[in-house]
Amino acid sequence: MEVKAKIEALRDELRAHNYNYYVLDNPTISDFEFDMKLKELQTFEEKHPEFYDATSPTLRVGGTITKNFETIVHEHRMYSLDNSYSKEDLEDWEKRIQRILGDVQVAFTCELKYDGASISLTYENGLLVKAVTRGDGIQGDDVTNNIKTIKSVPLQLKGDYPDKFDIRGEIILTLEGFAKMNQERLANGEEAYMNPRNTASGSLKLQDSAEVAKRPLECLLYSIVGKNLNFETQFEMLKKAREWGFKVPTVAKLCKTTNEVMHFVEEWDVKRHDLPYETDGVVVKVNSLRYQDELGYTAKAPRWAMAYKFKAEQVSTVLHQITYQVGRTGAITPVANLKPVLLAGTTVKRASLHNADQIAKLDIREGDTVFVEKGGEIIPKIIAVDFTKRSIGSEPTTYITHCPECETGLIRNEGEAQHFCPNDTGCPPQITGRIQHFISRKAMDIEGLGGETVELLFKEGLIQNYADLYTLTKELVMPLERMAEKSAENLVNGVAASKSIPFERVLFALGIRYVGETVAKKLAKAYKNIDALMKATEEELVAVDEIGGRIAESVVQFFSEVSNQEIVARLKSYGLQFSLSEEQLQNQSDVLKGKTFVVSGVFETLGRTELKKLIEDNGGKVASSISSKTTYLVAGDKMGPSKRTKAENLGVPIISEQDFLAMV
Ligand code: AMP
Ligand code: ZN
Numbered sequence: 001m002e003v004k005a006k007i008e009a010l011r012d013e014l015r016a017h018n019y020n021y022y023v024l025d026n027p028t029i030s031d032f033e034f035d036m037k038l039k040e041l042q043t044f045e046e047k048h049p050e051f052y053d054a055t056s057p058t059l060r061v062g063g064t065i066t067k068n069f070e071t072i073v074h075e076h077r078m079y080s081l082d083n084s085y086s087k088e089d090l091e092d093w094e095k096r097i098q099r100i101l102g103d104v105q106v107a108f109t110c111e112l113k114y115d116g117a118s119i120s121l122t123y124e125n126g127l128l129v130k131a132v133t134r135g136d137g138i139q140g141d142d143v144t145n146n147i148k149t150i151k152s153v154p155l156q157l158k159g160d161y162p163d164k165f166d167i168r169g170e171i172i173l174t175l176e177g178f179a180k181m182n183q184e185r186l187a188n189g190e191e192a193y194m195n196p197r198n199t200a201s202g203s204l205k206l207q208d209s210a211e212v213a214k215r216p217l218e219c220l221l222y223s224i225v226g227k228n229l230n231f232e233t234q235f236e237m238l239k240k241a242r243e244w245g246f247k248v249p250t251v252a253k254l255c256k257t258t259n260e261v262m263h264f265v266e267e268w269d270v271k272r273h274d275l276p277y278e279t280d281g282v283v284v285k286v287n288s289l290r291y292q293d294e295l296g297y298t299a300k301a302p303r304w305a306m307a308y309k310f311k312a313e314q315v316s317t318v319l320h321q322i323t324y325q326v327g328r329t330g331a332i333t334p335v336a337n338l339k340p341v342l343l344a345g346t347t348v349k350r351a352s353l354h355n356a357d358q359i360a361k362l363d364i365r366e367g368d369t370v371f372v373e374k375g376g377e378i379i380p381k382i383i384a385v386d387f388t389k390r391s392i393g394s395e396p397t398t399y400i401t402h403c404p405e406c407e408t409g410l411i412r413n414e415g416e417a418q419h420f421c422p423n424d425t426g427c428p429p430q431i432t433g434r435i436q437h438f439i440s441r442k443a444m445d446i447e448g449l450g451g452e453t454v455e456l457l458f459k460e461g462l463i464q465n466y467a468d469l470y471t472l473t474k475e476l477v478m479p480l481e482r483m484a485e486k487s488a489e490n491l492v493n494g495v496a497a498s499k500s501i502p503f504e505r506v507l508f509a510l511g512i513r514y515v516g517e518t519v520a521k522k523l524a525k526a527y528k529n530i531d532a533l534m535k536a537t538e539e540e541l542v543a544v545d546e547i548g549g550r551i552a553e554s555v556v557q558f559f560s561e562v563s564n565q566e567i568v569a570r571l572k573s574y575g576l577q578f579s580l581s582e583e584q585l586q587n588q589s590d591v592l593k594g595k596t597f598v599v600s601g602v603f604e605t606l607g608r609t610e611l612k613k614l615i616e617d618n619g620g621k622v623a624s625s626i627s628s629k630t631t632y633l634v635a636g637d638k639m640g641p642s643k644r645t646k647a648e649n650l651g652v653p654i655i656s657e658q659d660f661l662a663m664v
Helices: 003-023 031-047 057-061 087-101 175-187 196-203 209-214 234-243 258-274 289-295 356-362 428-439 451-459 466-471 485-500 503-509 517-527 530-535 538-542 549-560 562-573 582-586 608-617 641-650 657-663
Strands: 071-073 108-114 117-124 127-133 139-141 164-173 217-225 253-255 279-286 305-309 313-326 332-343 346-352 369-374 381-385 596-600 621-623 632-635
Touching: 003 031, 003 057, 031 057, 057 209, 087 258, 087 289, 087 305, 108 164, 108 217, 108 234, 108 258, 117 196, 117 217, 127 139, 164 175, 164 196, 175 196, 217 234, 234 289, 253 258, 258 279, 279 289, 313 428, 332 356, 332 369, 346 369, 346 381, 356 381, 428 451, 428 466, 466 562, 503 517, 503 530, 517 530, 530 549, 530 562, 538 549, 549 562, 596 608, 596 641, 608 621, 632 641, 632 657
Parallel strands: 596 621, 596 632
Antiparallel strands: 071 139, 108 253, 108 279, 117 127, 117 164, 164 217, 279 305, 313 332, 313 369, 332 346, 369 381
16 A cells, blocks of 8 residues: 555544544454554654644644643633522523523523533634633633643544534543542652542643643533534534534433423432542533524623532531551551441541641541531542530540651651651551552562562561562462462562563662652663762752752652662662663763754654654753754754744754754
């Protein structure tokens, strides 16, 4: 097949798979097959930049950096919604509508109110051209590059769509995706995100679209605005939008009376707990677009729509006891142990109290009757104390001053909400937590060893830290509970096999606070081996791209502790990888150190990603926009004229791909 046709066939196929997977939730090939095809397309595209297409599925992985989001005035204003909380509110609204419209039959479309961040997408001739946040309703931020990485947002429409229109929707994170993100953060010693909505909304404003691409965001759509639209009702609009490839939930219902509307509300107030994402109400809309037009808008909201807010479910129960959990990093979390109570379909026994301030603010005490709420959120929270039920002799809670596990005095750093147990080498949950992190899949990935066995090994005195894992023998672990010869062998073999895990993952496995997977990679690349890294000062560390003061301080602190130095020395003696491999080193140099490049246009020999990688591997820095700090602008074909002018004005030398290749 001719190359162009081959590329197009691959693109079409991948688009269809994206649609099946992300819009219909119905994949027809495995993730692996999909990745292979995507790789194939990437290779073709890099070899043939002349067939560039702004809607190619390969662009979904992101990579553009936006430093400042441009403000865009919405062509059609984005309104808010009026709220109602009862059947009476709804009936009053219906009466107001009827007064304006006169004696006509009004039908309503009921949709769920998705709890996320509003977005407006502009399509022209079937192509996504802009994505703008709601902002203040009149103007918002241009987040197009970030939105393009969300796979349920079609870059190219199908069917008989209007030439130009805006479509509005909500960017959400599924509960499952949100939980996964938090697991990873906790594994990296970072604080968990509070809720899916704020996290979704924060994701839109990340500077690196490749980071956005990694987040399991989705876009649910509900409204189209524009001229010459080929439909007459809200309900029809939803159907059309689905046909053109948008993800529009099918829960929507056409209702003829307020009674039917209330029925829908009551039904979904229960069923919403089974949905994969959070909703906070029902939006009721006058179905006919002509009537919508007649009704118009108030200063703030459409007269033709009304949000019916679900009540966050609330129950009261007794708080038996406040206990304290110690995490891998020593962070203390107070936990409310409750008299079990049914809430939003699940039995709740415990709720997080977050930190000392939270307890003080709400004046929560053991023995209190408290109100527990579960909005859409996954984790129930205590929102208030029922003071009428407080017994006379009740005493204010005094926060613990010593670690419940090791009795060390707790510390609280300035500006931090959490208390910490500083005894990182002697506090049992910190010790086992660190070892569990060390063996985890993304770190040393030790097969044949699980979290519970780590606790057992520690309890039996066989390990005190992760270096001790490498001293285990079959004979030592065989006598353990539930340990057969075969499993003992697997454990020892698994530990031995981990000695070939590459340096950057060993670095991540060490469990240095704030050193997650990405930071570990950056540090490994910048320092190449552990000895150099251990000698680095805070000033040197912050000079590394993307390493901030908080990380630098934590790294220096970690390696300044003698116990950590000893452990690293032992791990080295067991043969773990503490420097980049020959192969990794060969592809690297320092020749571009101190130089900052901006890459623009289409290139002949190398793909753009490859070019950027080459710059970084050789010690250079890649920036997204030209400034006085730019050393070179590497210009390919079809470079934007504004970039050229800017470079010329600032006196930044413009070089070709060949000039660049000669440098490295
Ligand atoms: P509020 O933020 O409380 O003023 O509610 C208005 C917002 O609800 C709108 O800006 C939308 O982003 C959001 N929303 C969520 N689901 C829907 C829906 N099905 N129809 C209309 N708006 C919705
Ligand atoms: Zn402790």
